[in-house]
Amino acid sequence: MEPSLYPQARQANILVRSPLKLNHIEARIIALALGCIHSKSLELPQIRIPMKRIIPKAKSGPVYEQIDAACKTLMGKVVSIARTSSRGKMNIKNYGIISFMEIDEGTGYVTGNFAPEIKPFLLELASEYTTVEIETILTLKSAHAHRLYWVLTSWDDVGSWEVEIEKLREQMIGTEDTSYAIFYDFKRYVLEPAIKELQDIGWMIGWEPLKAGRKVSRIRFTIPRHVIAGNGQEPASIDITPQSRQKQKPSDQLPLGISAEMPTLHQRVIARLQKLQVSDSQIRTVLEHLGDDEAHFTKLLKSTHQLLVSHETKSKVFDNIGGTTVNHLKTEFAGLFAKL
DNA sequence: AGCCATGTACTACCGGTGCA
DNA sequence: TGCACCGGTAGTACATGGCT
Known part of the structure; x- marks a missing residue:
């Protein structure tokens, strides 16, 4: 097979x-x-x-x-x-x-x-x-962002993570590599670009240096939780697969065909809309309208990104984030105006 | 097509400056 | 004094374009 x-x-x-x-x-x-x-x-x-x-x-x-x-x-x-070991032996x-x-x-x-x-x-x-x-991980451009993505994801259920600089450096660039021994270089060439990449894909990681005296000894990350559709955690899975894909064999993980990037984009759209408190019936309507058009999925993800950031960081207070999102979608996708 | 020169981007480090 | 910060620079890899 x-x-x-x-x-x-x-x-x-x-x-x-x-x-x-x-x-x-x-x-x-x-x-x-x-x-x-x-x-x-x-x-x-x-x-x-x-x-x-x-x-x-x-x-x-x-x-x-x-x-x-x-x-x-x-x-x-x-x-x-x-x-x-329990006896303290390494x-x-x-x-x-x-x-x-x-x-x-x-x-x-x-x-x-x-x-x-x-x-x-x-x-x-x-x-x-x-x-x-x-x-998502394949959209990351640098190896440092890849490593940080994995490591921070492993802590996202906790929500924050404090780590010694040296330990973080080892996790990101290995133990045998002695480069970036100066904290500021590590920060400007490794840490900040990697965090910026993660933020660019919508994962709003926060971090602050913690000092011991004048020296930065640890870093505290604040890690917003990922939403990974279909892994049994939030959001709840709902069957809103576009009709053209409904004949796909059900499984815990949808197999990705060589050219098929759609299922994941599709899942990301569902997760995004659920995060923005759009109702299931409205999500179905949106998905039916978008069909299989990958460009539309991408457009939706991009155009709702700022809305999500504002909502999650509470930089803007929404009385009804779901309604705001739906109105936003109506302006972005003209054909949705009459349907939603 | 292959070679070479040039430009550009990136990595890694060094030394100076200012601050606590 | 020791640290973060900053700008500069050497080294390297890669991209591009011209020439043969």
């Missing part, structure tokens, strides 16, 4: 929070590889990723060589997971992530296997795990 790419990727929090340095391409490969795993799967599946999903726009550069180099590096990547286990990778320029696919030892951190995750939307 043809392996699928699912819209969400999961891994255990302990793995997410382990120090790991990845470049941008490696981070994309890992996210897409995790997307090959179904949430209910009992065995690690084969990794099978279209090369065009790793580097979507064929730049003039050598795509094949870039992916090849990233695959080779990934096979050598080790995550160190440190645990302290135990460090080093795990490889990927055991095999193959790039076939003919089929245009990268295939491979996860290292078997990593299985407990990727499968049968009952608790203490992090789920991200692959489409």
Whole structure:
């Protein structure tokens, strides 16, 4: 059977929070590889990723060589997971992530296997795990933003996170890398650009430096909760799949076809409208009107972004945010005026 | 098509300044 | 005095365009 790419990727929090340095391409490969795993799967599946999903726009550069180099590096990547026993003794286990990778320029696919030892951190995750939307993470342009996205998502159920500078630096750029030893450089070249990227996609992360004397020793993040549709958490799932997709086989995760970015965009639109307190019947009407037009989904997400930010940060008080949203949609999508 | 020169963007570091 | 902050700069990678 043809392996699928699912819209969400999961891994255990302990793995997410382990120090790991990845470049941008490696981070994309890992996210897409995790997307090959179904949430209910009992065995690690084969990794099978279209090369065009790793580097979507064929730049003039050598795509094949870039992916090849990233695959080779990934096979050598080790995550160190440190645990302290009840007797206070430290135990460090080093795990490889990927055991095999193959790039076939003919089929245009990268295939491979996860290292078997990593299985407990990727499968049968009952608790203490992090789920991200692959489409969202693939929009991030820098490797630092990828890492921060994973790490902060692992804390978003708590709402805030305080971390020592050195620990954060290790989580974002690894333990062996000695660069960005100066806090201000770490801040201006790593932290601030990464946070800005997350804010640009609508996740309004806040952060403040905490000083010990004059030195910034820790950082406190305030982390608005993600809404990931279909993972059993809010928002409640409602069946408002456009008719053209209703024949799709139901499952916990909708398989993402190679070209099918729609299900996730579709889910994001539902989540967005639910956040803005639009009623289910109105959401159905909107979705029926939008049909399968990806440009319309994107337009809706972009045009309601500021509304959501104002609402969530309470920078503007809305008597009826749902009504405001509906009125906004009527002006953005002329055809909705008579329907809503 | 392949090579080369040039421009641009990014990374990483250094040294000076001002503040507590 | 030690720190954050800031501007400058060297090194590197990549993109672009002209030439053969």
